[in-house]
Amino acid sequence: MLLFLLRRVGLMLITALCLTLVVFYLTNLPAKLETLAKTQAGSRMTDAEVENWLDRNGYSSNVLVRYGEWLGVVPGWTREADDGTITGRCVNFADDDPAAAGDRCGLLQGQWGFSTRFSAEVSDVISARLGATGMLMLWVLIVMVPMSLILGILAGMREGSRTDRALSTVAIVTTATPEYVSGVVFIALLASSAVGLSPLLVNLGLIEGPVLFQGNARSALTQITFWNFTLPVMTVALYGMGYIARITRASMTEVMTQQYIRTARLKGVSFSNIVMKHALRNALIAPFTVIMLQIPWLLNGVVISEVLFSYPGFGWTLYEAAVNNDIELLLASSVVAVVVVLVTQLISDIGYVYLNPRIRIS
Numbered sequence: 502m503l504l505f506l507l508r509r510v511g512l513m514l515i516t517a518l519c520l521t522l523v524v525f526y527l528t529n530l531p532a533k534l535e536t537l538a539k540t541q542a543g544s545r546m547t548d549a550e551v552e553n554w555l556d557r558n559g560y561s562s563n564v565l566v567r568y569g570e571w572l573g574v575v576p577g578w579t580r581e582a583d584d585g586t587i588t589g590r591c592v593n594f595a596d597d598d599p600a601a602a603g604d605r606c607g608l609l610q611g612q613w614g615f616s617t618r619f620s621a622e623v624s625d626v627i628s629a630r631l632g633a634t635g636m637l638m639l640w641v642l643i644v645m646v647p648m649s650l651i652l653g654i655l656a657g658m659r660e661g662s663r664t665d666r667a668l669s670t671v672a673i674v675t676t677a678t679p680e681y682v683s684g685v686v687f688i689a690l691l692a693s694s695a696v697g698l699s700p701l702l703v704n705l706g707l708i709e710g711p712v713l714f715q716g717n718a719r720s721a722l723t724q725i726t727f728w729n730f731t732l733p734v735m736t737v738a739l740y741g742m743g744y745i746a747r748i749t750r751a752s753m754t755e756v757m758t759q760q761y762i763r764t765a766r767l768k769g770v771s772f773s774n775i776v777m778k779h780a781l782r783n784a785l786i787a788p789f790t791v792i793m794l795q796i797p798w799l800l801n802g803v804v805i806s807e808v809l810f811s812y813p814g815f816g817w818t819l820y821e822a823a824v825n826n827d828i829e830l831l832l833a834s835s836v837v838a839v840v841v842v843l844v845t846q847l848i849s850d851i852g853y854v855y856l857n858p859r860i861r862i863s
Contacts, residue, residue, distance in 0.1 A: 614829030623830050633814040653753060669747070683740065684732070687736060699711065
């Protein structure tokens, strides 16, 4: 087991290095750097002024050298102006004090860069936004996982029955409906003062406010309530719930046809005991892997929902960084996303080993 973990950790490091290199190259293309220069210094800059700005800010060197500087394995760039003023990557992190600046100031040293969109340290922006998205992910998993497992188990217990067909239809509909559609439908039906359910409830005197639920979830940053957090949670949960339910249903159907299940039936074991004691654990092997893979999807796939409901989490920050060409924030977001994907895959593999005795024995 230890050898397995060491192999996976080594593979994770190599994968993370390759993926971050690809992202770094794509975010540092000449067109991107030119857009960054004109955004920061003026949109009417000439080509010569753009090249001068890029050189003064350390963007004129080779992309591999700048990648090494960003990682912190290569000494950071420095520039000395005509008046003797020294600037550089590490100087910028040392409050413009060259004496306090080190030689290396990259990812390995904990220096994530400076966000041009939010005018703050990237590490501060990422940590705050990850906390907001983490809370959203927690409530989505609390709603999505039990509901999807219940739907899948009930549908797979009796293949071909009316219950199976009805629940399978529900699962397919939720999976086929993207977040930007279900989110808009929820807002129109439950969070609009002009159409939907809210005007009817107001006329009947059943609610005091203009709407039943809030279509803007920004207030959930300070205080999460049932009324301002239900719609974004349900929008994200419904989309992932159908996929997990379908996988659970297929796994449960396969397990219920196994020989040991038939033997238990012939011995007179009750159907509930067969499901709970014999079929359920084996049927949860595939859904467990799928559920773990939903975590990186939740981290990166909530972009639409967070933008739609104005919830400033990680997905909203990623959108803002892409729209405003915030290179340092995009790079940090990619690192976080890659780490989350690799770690969840490692946890999924470890859990799969413990759930499946055949893998553990081999």
